[in-house]
Amino acid sequence: MNPALKESRSRREFRNEVYLEYGAADFHDVCCSLVKDHRALLRLMFGTDERLRDGSFRIYAVFSIPGQDRFLIPVLQLGDKESSFPSITSEVPAAQWYEREISDMFGLSPEGHPDTRRLVFHEAFPAGSHPLRKDWSITDEEKAVWGEGRKINVPHPFMEVAGEGIVQIPVGPVHAGVIEPGHFRFSAIGETIFFLEPRLFYTHKGTEKHFESFGFSDGVRLAERVSGTDSFSHGVAYCMAVERMMGIEITEKAAAVRTLGMELERLYNHIGDIGFLCAGTALAVGYAKGAVIREELQCLNERLTGSRYLRGVNAVGGVTTDMLEHADDLLRTLDSVTVEYKSMMKLLLSSVSHVERLENTGKLSRDIAARLGVTGVAARASGLADDVRKSHPHLLYDRMIFEAHTLEKGDVLARMLIRGEEAECSISMVHELLESSYRGGLTVAVKRPEAYASALGYVESPRGSLFYWVMSDKEGKPFRVKLRTPSYCNWPAVPFAVHGNIVPDFPLCNKSFNLSYSGCDR
Amino acid sequence: MLKEILKNLITRKRTITFPTGFPIEPGQTVKLVDIQGKLDTIFKRSLRIRMVDAGSCNACEWECQALMNPFYDLQRLGIDFVASPRHADVLLVSGPVSRQMELALKKTYFATPEPRRVVACGDCAVNGGIYRGSYAVTDGVANVIPVDAIIPGCPPTPSAIMLGIAQLMNKDVK
Numbered sequence: 001m002n003p004a005l006k007e008s009r010s011r012r013e014f015r016n017e018v019y020l021e022y023g024a025a026d027f028h029d030v031c032c033s034l035v036k037d038h039r040a041l042l043r044l045m046f047g048t049d050e051r052l053r054d055g056s057f058r059i060y061a062v063f064s065i066p067g068q069d070r071f072l073i074p075v076l077q078l079g080d081k082e083s084s085f086p087s088i089t090s091e092v093p094a095a096q097w098y099e100r101e102i103s104d105m106f107g108l109s110p111e112g113h114p115d116t117r118r119l120v121f122h123e124a125f126p127a128g129s130h131p132l133r134k135d136w137s138i139t140d141e142e143k144a145v146w147g148e149g150r151k152i153n154v155p156h157p158f159m160e161v162a163g164e165g166i167v168q169i170p171v172g173p174v175h176a177g178v179i180e181p182g183h184f185r186f187s188a189i190g191e192t193i194f195f196l197e198p199r200l201f202y203t204h205k206g207t208e209k210h211f212e213s214f215g216f217s218d219g220v221r222l223a224e225r226v227s228g229t230d231s232f233s234h235g236v237a238y239c240m241a242v243e244r245m246m247g248i249e250i251t252e253k254a255a256a257v258r259t260l261g262m263e264l265e266r267l268y269n270h271i272g273d274i275g276f277l278c279a280g281t282a283l284a285v286g287y288a289k290g291a292v293i294r295e296e297l298q299c300l301n302e303r304l305t306g307s308r309y310l311r312g313v314n315a316v317g318g319v320t321t322d323m324l325e326h327a328d329d330l331l332r333t334l335d336s337v338t339v340e341y342k343s344m345m346k347l348l349l350s351s352v353s354h355v356e357r358l359e360n361t362g363k364l365s366r367d368i369a370a371r372l373g374v375t376g377v378a379a380r381a382s383g384l385a386d387d388v389r390k391s392h393p394h395l396l397y398d399r400m401i402f403e404a405h406t407l408e409k410g411d412v413l414a415r416m417l418i419r420g421e422e423a424e425c426s427i428s429m430v431h432e433l434l435e436s437s438y439r440g441g442l443t444v445a446v447k448r449p450e451a452y453a454s455a456l457g458y459v460e461s462p463r464g465s466l467f468y469w470v471m472s473d474k475e476g477k478p479f480r481v482k483l484r485t486p487s488y489c490n491w492p493a494v495p496f497a498v499h500g501n502i503v504p505d506f507p508l509c510n511k512s513f514n515l516s517y518s519g520c521d522r
Numbered sequence: 523m524l525k526e527i528l529k530n531l532i533t534r535k536r537t538i539t540f541p542t543g544f545p546i547e548p549g550q551t552v553k554l555v556d557i558q559g560k561l562d563t564i565f566k567r568s569l570r571i572r573m574v575d576a577g578s579c580n581a582c583e584w585e586c587q588a589l590m591n592p593f594y595d596l597q598r599l600g601i602d603f604v605a606s607p608r609h610a611d612v613l614l615v616s617g618p619v620s621r622q623m624e625l626a627l628k629k630t631y632f633a634t635p636e637p638r639r640v641v642a643c644g645d646c647a648v649n650g651g652i653y654r655g656s657y658a659v660t661d662g663v664a665n666v667i668p669v670d671a672i673i674p675g676c677p678p679t680p681s682a683i684m685l686g687i688a689q690l691m692n693k694d695v696k
């Protein structure tokens with residue numbers, strides 16, 4: 001089924017990716033009509049500097065229409081003299097951050113965007129400097145000034161709410177707990193949060209550009225280190241993108257090992273998160289129980305792969321270790337984990353004071369979640385059945401039995417319950433995986449990619465959908481690596497969820513989303 | 523909840539067996555008694571650590587967080603993570619120090635009362651690790667504030683972090 005779209009300048013199909021090239025006005029209309037008329041989801045949006053290739057910048061917007069295993073990718077071609085493109089944010093709010101990031105990274109400004117402030121870079125970063133332009137460079141002096149952080153090159157006014165009785169509470173970037181840095185500015189009336197503006201990107205490490213200094217095979221190591229607790233997902237998504245681009249198919253065995261790793265990662269994250277929520281309600285027993293189960297699972301990871309975060313398993317072309325060999329150990333540990341997990345859930349759900357705090361706290365409505373392009377647990381807890389494992393089957397997910405669980409309420413409790421259901425689902429999927437045997441060796445040989453070949457890679461990480469898009473240059477080296485983490489889509493939804501809650505409940509809301517700062521800031 | 527606690531008291535059930543030490547690398551083991559002895563003499567059983575994430579991938583923090591789970595239970599030794607640098611003896615810094623965190627790290631350092639010690643935790647913090655050479659990082663904590671001890675590893679295991687803290691104490695005891 002093809003949506004009726006405007007005639008494109010050129011059309012290219014590659015596996016399930018359909019690239020449609022448009023001029024500026026048509027690009028805007030097509031993107032808006034995809035969302036309005038076909039209820040498409042904006043998966044990611046990014047720019048490339050292809051001036052070396054054919055003298056133009058390009059902006060790619062990747063959409064998927066629910067029910068179809070296809071990605072529609074309108075592409076906007078811009079000449080090297082052009083410095084702006086029509087913004088789609090007013091019609092497609094999910095594009096807001098992507099467009100601001102393109103402006104920071106390429107100096108292409110989104111025309112008509114309601115918020116023209118910088119996104120990634122803070123005040124001290126030199127004005128008019130755009131790292132992802134191929135001819136960009138920065139002097140040591142500029143770096144020093146940037147690090148100093150005192151000079152204001154480009155002002156960044158906070159959105160503040162003024163009025164009688166409204167107080168501003170700035171928090172961070174260094175927080176009280178053992179957690180990542182980010183700045184939050186609350187406008188509160190008494191204890192109630194009226195407005196929250198997060199200021200992130202403190203941990204921006206220039207990862208996308210840094211990928212270009214690695215080879216494709218080496219890049220896995222960097223991909224695994226983008227976001228600690230999603231290491232395996234990042235590895236798989238990156239490898240998948242590179243393998244598709246090179247045109248190689250991994251063996252059934254490698255796919256099985258990757259599926260197993262994905263579910264193990266989901267399991268330790270979800271159970272750990274459920275326990276960690278208890279730290280927000282001061283339920284020490286629950287917190288300790290969650291932490292113990294998480295530790296057992298991470299020790300299992302270490303026995304299986306030598307890394308507590310499942311690092312070093314993925315490689316371009318397959319996997320390096322056969323985790324399926326340890327079936328006995330896996331089953332034994334999972335059995336004991338299942339028992340402990342069940343008793344933990346029983347304890348948590350029977351504790352009135354705990355459930356009380358979670359219910360009706362941090363509500364995210366379905367409408368806002370859909371418009372902002374929220375993904376993962378947060379989307380499913382707000383009634384959006386979005387799961388890349390179902391909508392775009394990859395690895396062995398097409399033969400697995402599982403459901404994309406949804407709940408309607410969208411509060412902290414709903415997000416916790418979804419995690420619980422998915423954790424149980426993961427346990428049964430691991431059992432299912434261990435029942436059969438799989439053909440093939442662990443790896444296949446890698447090929448040299450064609451010049452300017454590109455491809456998408458995607459997985460459902462514990463936090464939500466995760467996308468990589470890679471393009472090679474003439475020599476077969478990385479030309480552009482774009483990665484879009486679930487945290488990047490979900491951060492803009494947090495202010496909506498905490499609106500109307502009391503300040504002491506903010507950590508609880510925040511933990512229930514469990515967003516990675518490093519994954520968002522990159 | 524009460525039932526659960528009572529049951530555990532009566533059956534004297536322990537969630538996990540109490541480890542006496544942790545293996546690090548072959549031949550190296552952290553013995554809890556060693557750490558305990560030092561802690562008692564030098565810090566009078568109260569070493570307070572402030573964790574600062576200066577752009578890490580978050581795995582390093584999770585390993586520090588794991589130190590407080592019932593398995594490692596760092597607190598029983600008198601070591602604890604505190605909420606403010608003003609209460610801290612030691613700053614445990616992870617991550618390659620992204621440029622946008624440099625100022626915050628310096629401010630945290632100067633907010634810590636002397637004598638203060640800084641430990642760089644993880645390969646990134648030691649020399650930039652995998653992020654070395656990227657335009658947005660400073661390639662290690664030592665380029666921003668003075669460092670007293672390092673803990674290599676990506677991420678260092680919880681036991682390695684304990685060993686690192688023990689080493690720091692070795693240095694001070696001489």
Ligand code: SF4
Nearest residue numbers: 578579644645646676
């Ligand atoms: S040392 Fe490794 S685990 Fe620690 S922050 Fe760096 S990449 Fe992450």
